[in-house]
Amino acid sequence: MTETLNAITVEVNGVPRTARVPARLSLVDWLRDELRLTGTHVGCEHGVCGACSILLDGEPIRSCLLYAVQADGHRVTTVEGLAQPDGSLSVLQDSFCEAHGLQCGYCTSGLLIAAQALLDANPHPSDAQIREAIGGNLCRCTGYQQVVEAIRLAAERGAGKITP
Amino acid sequence: MKAPPFEYARATSLAEACELLRRYGDEAKLIAGGQSLVPMMAMRLLRPAWLIDINEIAALKFVAVESEVVRTGACARQAVLERDATIGVRMPLLKQALAWVGHVQTRNRGTAGGSLAHADPSAELPLVAQVLGAGMLLRSAKGARKIAAEEFFTGPMSTAMAPDECLEEVHWPLWQERRTGSEFTELSARHGDFAMVSAAAQIALDSEGRCVRAALGLGGVGITPLAFPGLTARLVGTRLGENDFEQLAREAAAQCDPGSDLHASAAYRRHVAGVLAARALRAAHGRAESVQ
Amino acid sequence: MTYLYIGKKRRTKEDPRFVMGRGRYVADVALPGMKHVALVASPHPSARIASIRTEAALAHAGVHCVLTGEEFCANTDSLQIGVDAPEVTRWALAHGVVRYAGEWVAAVVADTRALAEDAAELVEVEYDPLPYVIDPEASLEPGAVLVHPAHGSNVLYHRKFVWGPVEEAFEKAEHRIAFRAVWGRNATVPIETFGVxxxxxxxxxxxxxxASIQMPKFPDQTARALRLPGNAVRVHYDVDVGGSYGVKRGIKHTVLVGYLAKRLGMPVRLIEDRLENMRGGDMHGPDRFFDMQVAFDGDGTIRGLKIRAVDDVGAYAGRSPLQLAKPVTAICGPYRIPAVEYEPTSVMTNKTPQEAVRGFGQSPTNFAMERAIDRVARHLGMDRIALRTKNLIRKDEFPYTIPSGSTYDSGDYHAVVDKALAAIDYPALVRERDAARRAGGLAGIGISTCLEPSGGNSAFEVLFNPKNETTTWMDSCLVRVDLSGAVTGVMNTSSSGQGHETLVATVVGEVLERDPAAIRVVRADSLTALPSNSPVGSRMAIMLGGAAAGAAKKIKAALLAIAAHNFECSVEDLEYANGDVSLKGAPEKKLSWGQLVTIAHRNIHKMPPGMEPGLQEKFVWDVPTGGDLPTPEGRIQIYPCYAFEAHVVYVEIDRDTGKPSIRRYVCGHDCGVMINPDIVHGMTYGGIAHGIGAALYEKFAYSEDGQLESGTFMDYLIPSAFEVPELKIVDHCTPSPLTTFGQKGSGEAGYLGAPAAIANAVNDALEPLGVSIDRLPMSHAAIWERIATAHDTGSPTNEAGKR
Structure with missing residues (x-):
C-alpha cells in the first residue's frame, strides 16, 4: 500500500518550503527528517513534554501534535529561526548562555520558543508569568531555576522588544 | 509512536466538512485542535481512515458576545477565548476554567469545541458547558439541530453527536443578574494535568443578598461532567452561608460515582469532590457579594 | 588558593551550540540509506512464547527484516551482569519466554519508523501465559514463582554485613526504634529517550x-556480546546526550542494532519512542524498602544502626544489584555511628529491569537514614537540628574512617548546616510554620543532612562479586598544542549536560594560564580514545579534571624544559606566566608561548636532547585512594571524596485534599572547590527538582496483573516549573586533600538529599496529627489518607512550636 502524498507549502523561518508528505507525518518529523532542522527535538510524541515547541503563525504550539499537512499555508518558526539575521545569538539565546539556563540542551529549544513567545507578548513578565509560560516544557536538568533567571535576564535586556 | 496511515481532507467550509462526513461516515474523524486526538492516534488507540481538518474554516472561529449568550465557533482556539476581554468580564467562569486547561502551547492550538466533542469527563470545558447548560449547535449534511449539554454528554469520550455530525457552535448562556459570581477550581497531580476532580460554581444574588440563581458542577467523578440543578435549586430565595455550601457540597459528592485509577481512589475522589464543591460555591458566592 | 579561571563565573563552552539548535544528538545522525527499528513487545508479565509468525510483517511495504530471539540469541552473547549469577541471562530479544510486560520479542527493520511500526503490528506472537510475581516480598517467599528458574531463586544477591559491635550497641543503648521506609520505583527519565x-x-x-550513551566499558561490552574483537567496534563519543543522570546505558539496544546493521549490511537506527522507553527501555530505578533499626541514648548519641534493604531489580540484572552496594561507602551517612549492620537483598520480579539512577542507590539510602534521624529526634522529643549537630562528624575528625571501611576525605558539616539555616532565616521560618499551624493549616519544615560520595571508583563491584577483581577506574585526557599555538583537549567519553568541555578547558587554561575560551575540547572515538570510565559516580570534576590538569602540567613542564635548554639554566631559575617563560630576575630573557611552540614543532635543534618533538601530553590516572580488595568482613575503601549537602525545606499541606506545596527551599552545599559554579549550581538545582519528583510525584506503578500503569508522560509525573519552587543554594568550600584543585564531585547533588528533606517536611506537617508517612512518592491521595486516619482515630491537639 502506498500512502497518498499531499503537496504542502510552509514558510519555515522565513523561507517557503514545499514538499509532498504523507498525511500521518507529524510537523516535527518533517522539520527534522526532511528539512534537517534538527534543533526541534522529540521528547514524548504525545504532547506533554514541550520539547518540540515551535511557533505556528507566531504562537507556540507542540509540533508533535500537528501533522505537517495541516501546516500547509502557515508560517513556522523553529529554534533555528530565533537567531539574529546575521546569525548571531538573539538576546534571549545569549541570556540563556549567560545564566547557564540549560545543561544537556535537549529541552532547550522548546524553552526558548516558549520564552520568546512570552516576551513578545509580555516584555516584562513576573516570575510567576515566566513559570506559567514554561509550565508546559519539562526539563530534567535544570530544575527550571536558571531557566527562569535566563528569561528574567533576557527581559531586562529587552529581548521582548519587537526589533525591526 | 507514529499514527497508522490515513487520508487527509482539508475542509474549506462547514458544508464541505459535512459532505465529507456524510461520505465517509464513521471511517472519518474531524480534527480541530487535535490535542487529544493526535496522541491517541500516535498510540494507535484510534485509527480513522480519513481525517477531516476543520481548522481552516474561518466561519468556525468566531467569538460573539451577545445579550443572552456567548456564541463561539467550534474551532475557536482556547487561547483566543482566554484572552478575550469581553468573555473575561461577562463570562468569568469560562476564563477561570481555561486557566486550568493544559498549557500555553496546547491552548494555542486546542479548541473549545474540540474539547467538548472529545468529552473527557475530567476535562474543564465540558464541565463549564454542563454547569451553564450550554447549547450545542450540530450540523450535518441533512441539516442542523441544537441540543443541551446534558443531552450532549453521554459517557466517557462519548457524545450524542451522530457520526455524520459536526459541532458548529457552542452557545454559552450569560446570566443577566448583575451580582453574579463564579469559580472554577480543581485538583490535579500537577498543574495542567487532567483533573482528578474539578468543580465549577456560579451564583447570582439579588440586591438583598438572596440567591436568585445557582449552579454547581463536578468533573472527574462520573462518566460525564455532572451538574446538580436539583440541589442548587434549593438555594434560590435564601441567604447563603457556610452551612449551605458544606451541605450542598456533601450532597453533591454523595451523588458522584467516581472511578479509581493510579492517581486517586474512588473514595478520595468523592471526598475531594465535596471539598472542591464547597470551595467553589464559597468563592463564587463571595465574588457575587462583592458586586455592589 | 586563588585561581585565574577555576571557580569564576564563566560561560560554558557547550551552551552556544545548544541555544542555536545545533547540538548533535543521536536522532540527528542521519546515515545514508539508514533503516529504522520498531519493536514488538510482550503484553504479558510472564509467558512462554509458543510461536512467532513474521510472514505478514515481512510482506509489508518497506520492511527489510523481522528479527526474533531465536536467531538473535544464537548469534550473540548474553549481556554482562554485575553480580555472580551466570544463569540470569539477558538478551535484547526474548527467547522462549518473556519475563515482563513490555519485554521486546521481535525487532522490525523498515525504511521508516512509521512503516516499521505498521509491520510490528503484523507480527503474530502466540503466548502461553505463565504465573508471575510482582511484589518483591512475595518473590522472596519460599515456593515463589521463579523469574529465572535456572538461577534457582529470585535472589540475585544477599549478604549480612556486620561492621563493628552492632549487637553490643543495641544491647547497651538506652533506646531503640524500628520502622520501614519505602522508596517508590522511579527513574531519571531524560527528555531524550535512548537512541542508537x-x-x-x-x-x-x-x-x-x-549512541546517547553514559556507560563505563560500553564499547567492550558491545563487542563481546556481538562476538567481535574490541577494535572492530568504534563508538563515537561526539554525540550530545539529551540527559541521562545514570540511565543511558542502552547496551541491549546497541547489541541489537549492531547485530541488525551487520546482518543487513545497512545502517540501522533505533530511537526508542516514549512508550518503548518507559516499558521496555530497562531504565527504571531503585524500587526498595528499608527495615531500619536505630540504637541510641537519651542524650541523642547514636550507637548503632541496622539496615535491611530489599531492592526489586525487575526481571533481569545488569549493574542494578550494585545499587545496593554503593551506599556501603557512606553507610552511616555524615554521622559518627560506630556500629552498622547492613543486609542488602537484591530480588527479581516480573517487572521492567532496573538501571543505574543518579546516586546509584544513595538517595534512597539517604532517605531512609534521614527519616531515621527525624524519628529518633521525635522519639526523644529532641530538636532535629540539635540531634544532627550532636552526631555529625566534626571537621577536626577528618579524615574519618567509617565502620564499612571507607575514609571520608574532608568536610565541615556544621558550617554548612549553619549557613543553610541562616540563609532560610530558620527562626523566622519556624514562626511562619507555627503561625500557619495556628491558622489551622498543616505546615512542616524538613531537614536533611547527607553525603554525595564522589570520584566513582566502582569498588563496590568487587565487594558484591568475589569473582570480579576490577580495581582500576582510571580516566584520561590528552592535551595538544598545535603549530599555531592553539590548545586542544581531547576527552574520551560522551557527555549529557555536565559541561565536560568547559571543565577540561577551564582546568587546562588554569594550568597553562591560557584563556579557556580559546581552548577547544573534542572527543575521541573509542578506538582513538585513552581509557575512560565515563561520567558516572560524580567522578568527572575529580577524574577528568585531574587528568586534564595532569596533561596540562606535562605540557607546562615541556615548555619550561625547552626554555631551560635554550637559556642554559635549570627549570628552577625560570618563571612561567601566561605561557611565556622568562628567566627569574631578568624578564627580558623571555621565550614567548609562540616561540616555545615553534621550537617544539619545528626546531629540533633547539630542543633538549631526547625530548619528544611536538607538544602533546596524555595523562591517565586512577581514582585516588582505593585499589584494594575487600576484607573478609566486607570492609573496603570505595569512593575517595565526600561532598555534603544540608537541605531545609518548608511545605504546606492542604488539609482537605492532602496536596503539598513547597513554599521555600534552601540547600547548603559543599563539594569542595567548584571548577564552574554555574554548572555545579545547575546540576544541584536539577537534582533537587528530580528529588521533588521522587518525593511527591514520580512512580513506575504496576497493577496487580503485572502491567505498567504509568507508561506515558500523562501518568509518570515529571515536575514542571509549577511544581518546582524557587530554589536557593548556599555554597561552602572544604577542599578535598585528594584532588588536584580540592574539587569533589557534584553530578548527583540535590537529588541525594531532597527526597529525604521533603519527606521530613511532610512528616513535620503531619506530626501534630500524630501520623506519619514513610513511603515515597507521597501522592496527594497518600498524604490525605494519613490525614484522614488521624481524623478517624481522633488526633492529639495541635502542638505548635515544637520542631
Missing amino acids: AAQWDAGTQMLDIW
Whole structure:
C-alpha cells in the first residue's frame, strides 16, 4: 500500500518550503527528517513534554501534535529561526548562555520558543508569568531555576522588544 | 509512536466538512485542535481512515458576545477565548476554567469545541458547558439541530453527536443578574494535568443578598461532567452561608460515582469532590457579594 | 588558593551550540540509506512464547527484516551482569519466554519508523501465559514463582554485613526504634529517550556506533556480546546526550542494532519512542524498602544502626544489584555511628529491569537514614537540628574512617548546616510554620543532612562479586598544542549536560594560564580514545579534571624544559606566566608561548636532547585512594571524596485534599572547590527538582496483573516549573586533600538529599496529627489518607512550636 502524498507549502523561518508528505507525518518529523532542522527535538510524541515547541503563525504550539499537512499555508518558526539575521545569538539565546539556563540542551529549544513567545507578548513578565509560560516544557536538568533567571535576564535586556 | 496511515481532507467550509462526513461516515474523524486526538492516534488507540481538518474554516472561529449568550465557533482556539476581554468580564467562569486547561502551547492550538466533542469527563470545558447548560449547535449534511449539554454528554469520550455530525457552535448562556459570581477550581497531580476532580460554581444574588440563581458542577467523578440543578435549586430565595455550601457540597459528592485509577481512589475522589464543591460555591458566592 | 579561571563565573563552552539548535544528538545522525527499528513487545508479565509468525510483517511495504530471539540469541552473547549469577541471562530479544510486560520479542527493520511500526503490528506472537510475581516480598517467599528458574531463586544477591559491635550497641543503648521506609520505583527519565545508530563496513570489518550513551566499558561490552574483537567496534563519543543522570546505558539496544546493521549490511537506527522507553527501555530505578533499626541514648548519641534493604531489580540484572552496594561507602551517612549492620537483598520480579539512577542507590539510602534521624529526634522529643549537630562528624575528625571501611576525605558539616539555616532565616521560618499551624493549616519544615560520595571508583563491584577483581577506574585526557599555538583537549567519553568541555578547558587554561575560551575540547572515538570510565559516580570534576590538569602540567613542564635548554639554566631559575617563560630576575630573557611552540614543532635543534618533538601530553590516572580488595568482613575503601549537602525545606499541606506545596527551599552545599559554579549550581538545582519528583510525584506503578500503569508522560509525573519552587543554594568550600584543585564531585547533588528533606517536611506537617508517612512518592491521595486516619482515630491537639 502506498500512502497518498499531499503537496504542502510552509514558510519555515522565513523561507517557503514545499514538499509532498504523507498525511500521518507529524510537523516535527518533517522539520527534522526532511528539512534537517534538527534543533526541534522529540521528547514524548504525545504532547506533554514541550520539547518540540515551535511557533505556528507566531504562537507556540507542540509540533508533535500537528501533522505537517495541516501546516500547509502557515508560517513556522523553529529554534533555528530565533537567531539574529546575521546569525548571531538573539538576546534571549545569549541570556540563556549567560545564566547557564540549560545543561544537556535537549529541552532547550522548546524553552526558548516558549520564552520568546512570552516576551513578545509580555516584555516584562513576573516570575510567576515566566513559570506559567514554561509550565508546559519539562526539563530534567535544570530544575527550571536558571531557566527562569535566563528569561528574567533576557527581559531586562529587552529581548521582548519587537526589533525591526 | 507514529499514527497508522490515513487520508487527509482539508475542509474549506462547514458544508464541505459535512459532505465529507456524510461520505465517509464513521471511517472519518474531524480534527480541530487535535490535542487529544493526535496522541491517541500516535498510540494507535484510534485509527480513522480519513481525517477531516476543520481548522481552516474561518466561519468556525468566531467569538460573539451577545445579550443572552456567548456564541463561539467550534474551532475557536482556547487561547483566543482566554484572552478575550469581553468573555473575561461577562463570562468569568469560562476564563477561570481555561486557566486550568493544559498549557500555553496546547491552548494555542486546542479548541473549545474540540474539547467538548472529545468529552473527557475530567476535562474543564465540558464541565463549564454542563454547569451553564450550554447549547450545542450540530450540523450535518441533512441539516442542523441544537441540543443541551446534558443531552450532549453521554459517557466517557462519548457524545450524542451522530457520526455524520459536526459541532458548529457552542452557545454559552450569560446570566443577566448583575451580582453574579463564579469559580472554577480543581485538583490535579500537577498543574495542567487532567483533573482528578474539578468543580465549577456560579451564583447570582439579588440586591438583598438572596440567591436568585445557582449552579454547581463536578468533573472527574462520573462518566460525564455532572451538574446538580436539583440541589442548587434549593438555594434560590435564601441567604447563603457556610452551612449551605458544606451541605450542598456533601450532597453533591454523595451523588458522584467516581472511578479509581493510579492517581486517586474512588473514595478520595468523592471526598475531594465535596471539598472542591464547597470551595467553589464559597468563592463564587463571595465574588457575587462583592458586586455592589 | 586563588585561581585565574577555576571557580569564576564563566560561560560554558557547550551552551552556544545548544541555544542555536545545533547540538548533535543521536536522532540527528542521519546515515545514508539508514533503516529504522520498531519493536514488538510482550503484553504479558510472564509467558512462554509458543510461536512467532513474521510472514505478514515481512510482506509489508518497506520492511527489510523481522528479527526474533531465536536467531538473535544464537548469534550473540548474553549481556554482562554485575553480580555472580551466570544463569540470569539477558538478551535484547526474548527467547522462549518473556519475563515482563513490555519485554521486546521481535525487532522490525523498515525504511521508516512509521512503516516499521505498521509491520510490528503484523507480527503474530502466540503466548502461553505463565504465573508471575510482582511484589518483591512475595518473590522472596519460599515456593515463589521463579523469574529465572535456572538461577534457582529470585535472589540475585544477599549478604549480612556486620561492621563493628552492632549487637553490643543495641544491647547497651538506652533506646531503640524500628520502622520501614519505602522508596517508590522511579527513574531519571531524560527528555531524550535512548537512541542508537549503527553502521557495519564490510570492507574494513568495522561497526560504527553513535549512541546517547553514559556507560563505563560500553564499547567492550558491545563487542563481546556481538562476538567481535574490541577494535572492530568504534563508538563515537561526539554525540550530545539529551540527559541521562545514570540511565543511558542502552547496551541491549546497541547489541541489537549492531547485530541488525551487520546482518543487513545497512545502517540501522533505533530511537526508542516514549512508550518503548518507559516499558521496555530497562531504565527504571531503585524500587526498595528499608527495615531500619536505630540504637541510641537519651542524650541523642547514636550507637548503632541496622539496615535491611530489599531492592526489586525487575526481571533481569545488569549493574542494578550494585545499587545496593554503593551506599556501603557512606553507610552511616555524615554521622559518627560506630556500629552498622547492613543486609542488602537484591530480588527479581516480573517487572521492567532496573538501571543505574543518579546516586546509584544513595538517595534512597539517604532517605531512609534521614527519616531515621527525624524519628529518633521525635522519639526523644529532641530538636532535629540539635540531634544532627550532636552526631555529625566534626571537621577536626577528618579524615574519618567509617565502620564499612571507607575514609571520608574532608568536610565541615556544621558550617554548612549553619549557613543553610541562616540563609532560610530558620527562626523566622519556624514562626511562619507555627503561625500557619495556628491558622489551622498543616505546615512542616524538613531537614536533611547527607553525603554525595564522589570520584566513582566502582569498588563496590568487587565487594558484591568475589569473582570480579576490577580495581582500576582510571580516566584520561590528552592535551595538544598545535603549530599555531592553539590548545586542544581531547576527552574520551560522551557527555549529557555536565559541561565536560568547559571543565577540561577551564582546568587546562588554569594550568597553562591560557584563556579557556580559546581552548577547544573534542572527543575521541573509542578506538582513538585513552581509557575512560565515563561520567558516572560524580567522578568527572575529580577524574577528568585531574587528568586534564595532569596533561596540562606535562605540557607546562615541556615548555619550561625547552626554555631551560635554550637559556642554559635549570627549570628552577625560570618563571612561567601566561605561557611565556622568562628567566627569574631578568624578564627580558623571555621565550614567548609562540616561540616555545615553534621550537617544539619545528626546531629540533633547539630542543633538549631526547625530548619528544611536538607538544602533546596524555595523562591517565586512577581514582585516588582505593585499589584494594575487600576484607573478609566486607570492609573496603570505595569512593575517595565526600561532598555534603544540608537541605531545609518548608511545605504546606492542604488539609482537605492532602496536596503539598513547597513554599521555600534552601540547600547548603559543599563539594569542595567548584571548577564552574554555574554548572555545579545547575546540576544541584536539577537534582533537587528530580528529588521533588521522587518525593511527591514520580512512580513506575504496576497493577496487580503485572502491567505498567504509568507508561506515558500523562501518568509518570515529571515536575514542571509549577511544581518546582524557587530554589536557593548556599555554597561552602572544604577542599578535598585528594584532588588536584580540592574539587569533589557534584553530578548527583540535590537529588541525594531532597527526597529525604521533603519527606521530613511532610512528616513535620503531619506530626501534630500524630501520623506519619514513610513511603515515597507521597501522592496527594497518600498524604490525605494519613490525614484522614488521624481524623478517624481522633488526633492529639495541635502542638505548635515544637520542631
